[in-house]
Structure formats: structure tokens, C-alpha cells
Amino acid sequence: MSQFVIPFSKIKNRDIAKVGGKNASLGEMMAELSSLGINIPDGFATTAEAFRVFLKDNQLENVLKDTLAQLHSKDLSNLAEIGMKCRELVSKGKFNEDLKKEFLKAYEALGHGSPISVAVRSSATAEDLPTASFAGQHDSFLNIEGADQLLEAIHKCYVSLFNDRAIKYREDNGFEHMHVALSVGVQKMVRSDLGSAGVAFTIDPESGFGNFIYITSAWGLGENLVQGAVNPDEFYAFKPSIEKGIQSVIYKKLGAKENKMVYSKGTERPVKNIKTSTAERNSFSLDLEEVELLADWCLKIEKHYGLPMDIEWAKDGQSGEIFIVQARPETVHGAKEGVKIKEYKIIGKKSAPIVKGKSVGSSIASGRVCIVHSIADAGKVKQGDIIVADITNPDWNAMLRKAVSIVTNKGGRTSHASIVARELGINAIVGTGDATAKLKDGQEITVSCLEGDEGSVYDGILDWTVKEIDLGQLPATKTKPMFILADPFNAFRLSFYPNQGVGLLRMEFIISNSIRIHPMALVKFEELPESNDKKAIEAITQHYADKRKYFVEKLSENIAMVAAAFYPKEVIVRMSDFKTNEYAQLMGGKGFEPGEENPMLGFRGASRYYHPLYKEGFGLECEAMRVVRDEMGLTNVKLMIPFCRTVEEGKKVLDVMKTFGLERGKNGLEVYVMAEIPSNVILAEEFAEIFDGFSIGSNDLTQLTLGIDRDSAIVSDLFDENNKAVKAMLSSVIQTARKTGKKIGLCGQAPSDYPAFAQFLVDEGIDSISFNPDALLKGIENIIVAESKKH
Structure with missing residues (x-):
């Protein structure tokens, strides 16, 4: 085997010191994973030894070492000058005939005698730490064809070892510059330009x-x-x-x-x-x-x-x-240990966002906007700035380290800006489309990545609080702490909190935020009168010949994100519980909703699901849940029926669900009922015969027990979950559930706000309590105290 070139097929992970991590990984996969059907483009690596011979032949070691010794290591103020000198020195070097011969022989063999298009990629390694990662520090070249182009590209890879960013990286990480060598991977080009x-x-x-x-x-x-x-x-x-x-x-x-x-x-x-x-x-x-x-x-x-x-x-x-x-x-999360998290919360009101995009991180930052177009703008970036750009690139790494946040017009979560932000421990918003147009140099802004998938930029410096929590210190409890969730894109982050699953996933939030269209407007799209709503629906669903599939696909995907995030813990999904005035606000909704004097007590919950006005819309909800459970295999999803006034109504709903492919008991499907109407409590034994469990909706149960419209400000001071009558109802339904062997939980704010209320629920023997994310930890504390006092 040549000391200057090794085919990928002969390389394994143990060869990192010879060919760097990138090339060693490719060889390892070819050897070990090709048999599993994984395709790896063939190629070869020039060795670290070849690079060292190049330096020696051109008498570059000492002159490079002397040049780099002049670098101002404390502030790197002359980095650009030193980097330029090093690159000029390496650029003037020549390959000896043995190197050329070996490189070109391997290239000809790769193309079976014909010149082929290849990718030429740098793969650095260090003598004293061969497993060090130098990802993104050096250059790569695509669509290189012919002997001359190949030799030039390999030479340029060698030059890139002295990119400013690569020199800075070695300085930051304590590597001796002349102990780092460069291998080059030469790999058959995949014609992804056509794919x-x-x-x-x-x-x-x-x-x-x-x-x-x-x-x-x-x-x-x-x-x-x-x-x-x-x-x-x-x-x-x-x-x-x-x-x-x-x-x-x-x-x-x-x-x-x-x-x-x-x-x-x-x-x-x-x-x-x-x-x-x-x-x-x-x-x-x-x-x-x-x-x-x-x-x-x-x-x-x-x-x-x-x-x-x-x-x-x-x-x-x-x-x-x-x-x-x-x-x-993966170097950001793969190396992390511990269970400490930081919780951020904005204080006071905030104006509408100036721009939005994909969020990177889950924190807040504020500072002065510095719009950067190229590396030439590096001098104007100050420590603590928020860098705003079209895109970023690795040459900017030094100035990006000064930033407290990054905002870009383009890019996704795997872009350079996103990766650098994670490595630096700062937040970013990418893919905004127009940040450089809407934000101005020197403007003070706040960048918030607290809204799950979407990040927002606000004008001015907002106030916020931050609290560090050690999740490893909380003991387990008998009473299950669960989440009340609405936004699926917070599910991944929240899954790390101490929890036993999701006690209430609000479907209506997903419908209003991700789908935005009334389900019946999709069922009867062709019958809709011409209107702005119909045009908007057509635009949103343009990729769907059958408009109903849009609803099913979007709803199933959003539910599945939560179910997968908490898998295999249970996730209880409440079927839609809009009121008529809320349904009417959805696109195309006004024509399908009756006007009601008191929507709170009107056509809502279970009564809609079998009614001709909404039954087909409910069918779309059921189909989405069937896809999640039966096709995606997320059988940890349980379903819940809200505002079910009578046992007979419950039976009707279960029959309708069965016709839509959701049969209680089939594939382990459990169906719960909300206990939020006095009839649910009074006839709890009869409801227990047809449902698998109860979830107490404390807000509705309180208002209907006390006869209070919870939306009325005039009588709001009488609304009290701690009222004796309400507690009597709660006690009754919990005891009936225990007697009938059915699970019962409660969803609401009171157990986190009032330790005594949590004590009451624990003493009654409730199985679970579900909290909003911002109240979960306080709620768990109350449960811990309550269980320690339980008599």
C-alpha cells in the first residue's frame, strides 16, 4: 500500500491519524456498512504523510513555524496578516513527481482509466490528538475533473489548512499548528446537481x-x-x-x-x-x-x-x-451531560414581531443590530452585538464569537449559522426571508426563541427572567405529574422535564395555528361560494387534490410529534372543543356555524360529533387519529371526548368513531371522557361503563357547579375551585373512578397555584394532575409536599 494514497476500501476508523476523521469514517462505512445496503461513493485519501512530504520538499516547516510564532495569540489582532503570509507560502509549493504520480494513479484507477468528476475534501488530523474534529475549518471543491484540476484542488486543500478560521480554531483549542496535517479525500461525485x-x-x-x-x-x-x-x-x-x-x-x-x-x-x-x-x-x-x-x-x-x-x-x-x-x-448535544435547564420568561407586554423565522435554541437575547454583508464588515462588529446577515460562512467564525445572537434571511436548522449558534451556546433565528431589509444597523432588538418552532425578533430591549433548574433533584411521586400541551413544537424540549406524559393535548390549538381552515370548508370545498376565504383555502391547499387530506395530514403530523416526543408515555388527545364563535373564526367557518347567544353552553364538544352539521368534520379528526395510531404506530395516544352531557350522547359518539375507524379497544385504543359537567359526576358509574377513564376539567366543572360564566368579569370573583360545592363534586367523581377501577386525572391551574388544593386531590387519591408547562415544576413541588403529609 502506498504511503501517500489509500483507497477508501482499505481505510478503517483506526486510520484516523493517517487520513483524518472524515476520510476514516468513509472508509469505515464502506467496510462495515456496505453489506447493509448503504451506498458510499468510492474514492481514495491522500495521507497526512503526503502532506508532510510536501512541506519538507518545499522547505516550509520552519518558515511556517516562524511566521505563526509572530501571531498575537492574546487578541489575534494580526491574524489576517499572518494567515495571508502562510497561504502565500503554501501556494508557492510544488508537488514532487512521486506525489503527483501516486495521486494521479489513484485518480485513474477510480475512473477506470477515464477522467471522472470528483469531490475533493479536506480531512485534517493532529499528531497529538488524532481524533480531534476540524469539521468546517478547511476547504472542499466539487465537480473537479481531469489531472490538472485534481492536483490544483488538492493543493488548495493544503493551502486551506492556513485559513484564518483554521488558525484561530487551533489557537482556541490548544493545537500546535505544525502538528496538524492535512489529508485529502477524493470521492466520486454524485450527480446531485441533477437530483x-x-x-x-x-x-x-x-x-x-x-x-x-x-x-x-x-x-x-x-x-x-x-x-x-x-x-x-x-x-x-x-x-x-x-x-x-x-x-x-x-x-x-x-x-x-x-x-x-x-x-x-x-x-x-x-x-x-x-x-x-x-x-x-x-x-x-x-x-x-x-x-x-x-x-x-x-x-x-x-x-x-x-x-x-x-x-x-x-x-x-x-x-x-x-x-x-x-x-x-454530532458534537453539540452528543457530548452534553447533566439535567440542568434554564427557563426564560418575558415580563410585561411585547409588540408584534418585526420578523419571524426558524428558532435555534430556547433562550432570549437582546442587543444592537450589526448588519454584516461580508468578512470586510468584521471591524464594525462589537462584543454583544446581534449579527444580522443574508447567510453566514465559516470565514466569519471569529466575529460570530462576539455576537449574543444571529439572525439570517436564509438557511435551516442544519445551516452554518445554526451550527455555530449551538456551539457558542447562543440563540439564532434563521430563514426569516427579510431580516436584513427590516432591521437597521444600530437598532436595539430582542431575539426570542421561546415559541417552539418559530422565533421572533422584537423592537427594543425587553425585560425577562431566567431561572436555572436542576431536574435531577426532584423525587418521583405516586401521583403522576403530566403536561397540558397545545404547541407540538415545544414537545421535544419539554420531554426532558420530569413527567409521566401528556394528560391533555389540545387539538383546537393545532387546528387554529397549523391548519387554520374549518374542516367542513374542506369537506365541502367545491360548494363554497366564491370569496376571499375560498381563494385563501385554495392557495394553502394547492398541493392537495382532495382538500380533506390537507386537514388529516397536518393534524396527524402535529399530534404525532407530541406522541413521539413522549413515547411510550401516554398522550391523551382531546378531540376538538371549539365553541361555535371560535369555529366561525377559522377560514371558511362562518357559513357552517350557527349564531348562539351563549356558545359556552351551546353546540360544542360531543354534541357536534354526531350532528349532521359537523359529523363529516369529526370524521377528518378521527381519520387523523387513526393514521397516528394505526399507520405510524403511536399507540400511546389515547382519545378524550369533551363536554359529553349524557351517557346516551357518549354512546352515540363512540358509535360514530367506530364508523370512522376508531373502535374502543381495537389496537389498544382507550377513550376517556372529560368530567366537566355535573351530570358526568352524578352519573359517573354509568359513564365509567362506556369510557376507559376520566379527566376532570376543573374550569368548566366549577362554572357549571356554581352557575358562573367564567368569561364574565362582573362575577369572576365568585369563581373558585376551592368552593365546598366544587370540592364535593371533585371528591365524588374521584371516589367513583376508584370504585369502578377507572383512571382519573385533573387538568388545571389550581394544583400549582394552591398547595392546599393539591393536598386535597392527593388525599382523595387522584391518579394524575396535568399542568401547563410553566406551572409543572411548582405543581410537582406541591404534589411532593402533599404526598409527604398524606394521612
């Missing part, structure tokens, strides 16, 4: 949640996506479903994919960016079968390495084949 490419993480890159494969994808070569130059398609695949061989892709989101990088013939640059077509922007760059295959490969790669992985992939547009082109350990 698509992207990045996958085997954990959620935001929260570190480990049960998902997160995949991003865009048209063309993958460089745009890595740089953050496009807003990609996104997919989440659930690992337990991958292993079961059932549908694992539980959520997908169409990205804008504004540009694509393709081959450029007859120019100095081997690649170029072109605008994507309308059809490309409006369609996913991978189909679901391809996402499923890719997710399966990613899980196998993670299992092989025993670590969360950061993986780059590419789809060849000619053959249709998918390839893994890089795999490295």
Missing part, C-alpha cells in the same frame, strides 16, 4: 431529543444547504417505527429551496447557483420512500458508531440512487 442533497442528524439538533432522525433536503449540490443559502425541506422520522418497519416519517415541511447549485461547464468555477423553478419550489426534493430509506441508513450508521451522528447525503439525479457522502459524530 438533491442534504444533511441528517440522528438526534433533534435543537433539543438533543434522541428518538428522531432529522433530515433536510434541497435541490442540487449540498453546499447551499450546508452554508445556509437555502431554506430546505424538513423531515422527522421516528426511530422505533423505523425498527418496526412501519411508516416512520411523522412530520414533513416544504422549504422554499430558492436556489440550487449545479455543475458549471466552460467557466473558471466548476459549480454555479441558479434559481429553482416554481415546480421545484413547490415540491419536495425527496419522496417519502426515499426519506424512509435514508432514515433507516442513518439509524444503522448511528448504531454502528454508538453515537449521535451528523450525516451528509446526496441523491444522483441520473441513477436515482442515494449515497452517504460524509458522517461524523
